[in-house]
Amino acid sequence: MRFQISAAFAGLATTFVSSVAAVERLEVTVVPSHVRPYVVRAYTLPGVVVGTQIYRFPVTGPSSDNAFTLISTAAPASSELGVLPHTHLEHYENFYCLRGRYNLWAPKDGNNEGRVFSPGDYGAVPHNTTHTFQITDPFTEMVGVISPGGLEDLFYFLGTANISSKTHSPFVPDSNATMPGGDSAVISSLERFDVHAKLEYNPPMSFNENGTTGSSEPWHNGANKLAEDASTPFFVAKDYGPKYLAGDAKNGYSIVQPFITSIQSDGNFTEGTITLSQPQQGDSNVTWNLPGHTALEVVDGLVKVEIDGYPEVASLSIGDVVFVPAGKTFSFWAAAAFSKVLYVGQGDDTVDSRLMARAKTWDSPVFPA
Ligand SMILES: *[C@@H]1O[C@H](CO)[C@@H](O)[C@H](O)[C@H]1NC(C)=O
Ligand SMILES: *[C@@H]1O[C@H](CO)[C@@H](O)[C@H](O)[C@H]1NC(C)=O
Ligand SMILES: *[C@@H]1O[C@H](CO)[C@@H](O)[C@H](O)[C@H]1NC(C)=O
Numbered sequence: 001m002r003f004q005i006s007a008a009f010a011g012l013a014t015t016f017v018s019s020v021a022a023v024e025r026l027e028v029t030v031v032p033s034h035v036r037p038y039v040v041r042a043y044t045l046p047g048v049v050v051g052t053q054i055y056r057f058p059v060t061g062p063s064s065d066n067a068f069t070l071i072s073t074a075a076p077a078s079s080e081l082g083v084l085p086h087t088h089l090e091h092y093e094n095f096y097c098l099r100g101r102y103n104l105w106a107p108k109d110g111n112n113e114g115r116v117f118s119p120g121d122y123g124a125v126p127h128n129t130t131h132t133f134q135i136t137d138p139f140t141e142m143v144g145v146i147s148p149g150g151l152e153d154l155f156y157f158l159g160t161a162n163i164s165s166k167t168h169s170p171f172v173p174d175s176n177a178t179m180p181g182g183d184s185a186v187i188s189s190l191e192r193f194d195v196h197a198k199l200e201y202n203p204p205m206s207f208n209e210n211g212t213t214g215s216s217e218p219w220h221n222g223a224n225k226l227a228e229d230a231s232t233p234f235f236v237a238k239d240y241g242p243k244y245l246a247g248d249a250k251n252g253y254s255i256v257q258p259f260i261t262s263i264q265s266d267g268n269f270t271e272g273t274i275t276l277s278q279p280q281q282g283d284s285n286v287t288w289n290l291p292g293h294t295a296l297e298v299v300d301g302l303v304k305v306e307i308d309g310y311p312e313v314a315s316l317s318i319g320d321v322v323f324v325p326a327g328k329t330f331s332f333w334a335a336a337a338f339s340k341v342l343y344v345g346q347g348d349d350t351v352d353s354r355l356m357a358r359a360k361t362w363d364s365p366v367f368p369a
């Protein structure tokens with residue numbers, strides 16, 4: 001309301017307006033250092049250079065009151081590991097593939113688990129799980145979610161340069177694709193960032209025909225289950241995990257595909273995807289008002305978002321992110337026939353858990369025809 005009033009007065013008295021808060025734009029080009037609603041566009045944020053990889057942080061510790069950090073890592077293929085093997089003892093890390101291909105290893109308890117990731121694939125790296133990755137396609141983008149927030153400080157520390165590209169290129173095309181993503185002396189000095197080097201770990205490069213090492217679990221050839229506790233690493237191939245259908249054709253269907261529920265996170269956060277059909281009539285936006293912070297990253301189609309107090313209706317395409325603080329009323333809906341968001345929610349009363357409570361189990365990645 002305050003914003004509408006200041007806008008109304010804007011034409012009347014500039015001296016008065018200067019003493020009233022200006023209308024705050026939802027879309028920003030630098031992530032706020034305090035909690036507020038915002039939208040950021042793919043590749044437009046300043047990035048931190050680590051080897052050939054560019055790290056951008058659509059959600060940070062400060063912007064989410066340390067609920068979680070959301071990372072975009074854009075990079076070319078490399079003949080080397082992207083990072084040397086390590087664990088985190090206090091951060092739960094989640095890998096999602098937005099573009100290209102990479103290998104992720106997350107061995108634990110003698111299971112030498114590695115997977116070839118293609119877009120839509122997900123991997124959970126709980127506390128005290130050794131992990132490493134290698135980027136293998138010419139344009140790869142990893143989306144990371146880390147709970148709690150703040151791990152971006154590690155990359156600010158490791159970064160050899162900050163880049164801000166005029167063209168918003170995802171990464172620098174001529175960068176050195178053979179440059180190793182880590183130095184053993186450096187990674188061993190990072191314990192203050194909750195990075196514990198595991199240099200004795202040698203990731204197996206012998207992936208079988210289905211893109212796995214050391215596993216009898218299916219990978220793109222059978223259903224994947226989520227772990228039954230908060231300490232077991234697991235992988236979900238795109239569209240092979242659990243699925244729940246809510247909504248209807250008129251108002252739009254939602255298919256929730258959870259990766260992390262309160263079971264895997266001890267109630268700290270949830271993550272997964274929501275596939276949306278386009279509503280047939282714009283007469284019943286579902287509005288949300290949640291006790292924890294929420295971030296949505298569009299991974300397919302086009303999604304519109306409206307947040308109470310902001311006049312803009314934002315249109316988000318692939319890689320764009322909206323952050324909605326706890327207690328803010330918002331709605332989002334598909335503006336393309338097939339749209340999908342990656343969601344992250346703080347706590348366990350989140351968009352996905354509310355949708356799942358009124359959904360039925362569903363066995364297709366697409367909504368009813
Ligand atoms: C991490 O896991 C190893 C076994 O893989 C165990 O020996 C160690 O105690 C664990 N550390 C913590 C802090 O839980
Ligand atoms: C990059 O920017 C961050 C945040 O502004 C700053 O702390 C850091 O020193 C910069 N890094 C380099 C290598 O310039
Ligand atoms: C690429 O990286 C290698 C290994 O660090 C280095 O020897 C070489 O000079 C680099 N090339 C360029 C063009 O930066």
Ligand SMILES: *[C@@H]1O[C@H](CO)[C@@H](O)[C@H](O)[C@H]1NC(C)=O
Nearest residue numbers: 208209210215216220221222
């Ligand atoms: C790969 O998947 C196929 C099809 O499900 C299966 O028959 C085969 O045994 C798998 N190979 C390995 C090495 O697991």
Ligand SMILES: *[C@@H]1O[C@H](CO)[C@@H](O)[C@H](O)[C@H]1NC(C)=O
Nearest residue numbers: 091092147230264265266268
């Ligand atoms: C959940 O958060 C609590 C409190 O910060 C922390 O002690 C616990 O390790 C976290 N669990 C997971 C699985 O992230």
Ligand SMILES: *[C@@H]1O[C@H](CO)[C@@H](O)[C@H](O)[C@H]1NC(C)=O
Nearest residue numbers: 279281282283284285306333
């Ligand atoms: C949601 O609300 C916005 C703004 O009032 C409106 O433009 C849009 O059509 C609505 N969409 C749906 C699906 O109800």
